[in-house]
Amino acid sequence: MADKKSPESTEEEADGGKSRLIIIVAMCVAIAGGGFMIGGRMSGGGAEEETAVATEDTVEPEPVIEVIVDLEAINVNLANGHYLRIAIALGLSEVPEAEGGHGGGDDGPPIEIAPASDLVLTTFSGRTIEDLETPEGRELARKDMLHGLENYYGESIIAVMFTEFVMQ
Secondary structure, rough: OOOOOOHHHHHHHHHHHHHHHHHHHHHHHHHHHHHHHHHHHHHHOOOHHHHHHHHHOOOOOOOOEEEEEEEOOOEEEEEHOOEEEEEEEEEEOOOOOOEEEOOOOHHHOOOHHHHHHHHHHHHHHHHHHHHOOOOHHHHHHHHHHHHHHHHHHHHHEEEEEEEEEEEE
């Protein structure tokens, strides 16, 4: 048996299909626009001015390295009969004032380097190759050096850089 539809019902269904399509497209646009706005606010797009004002008061500028002092390479005994040849450079924000004036005079380094050399020996002596062969292990040793150097040079020491690092 054939499905009988009146010609009027097909026109109504066609108009209903068009209006339904328009509603669906409008809903998609509204959802996409809402997602765009919410995504922008969550990633910080909506509060740029407030954040800029708040961070200007609380963020201190990064210290700038003004002076770099190179230390000569030192051979250090590691654990289990291994050796480390290490040279470091100290990054200073300023030349620290020492008792009786600056460090080594006109022809010497601008700071007293004996404390830094001593700290290299005590920091690395007895460590294992396994401790120092990973980036994490070297970074831990660098932080130990920086913390120890702050006792000697105060806040003027801002970086410890390895310029030579050879293990055997």
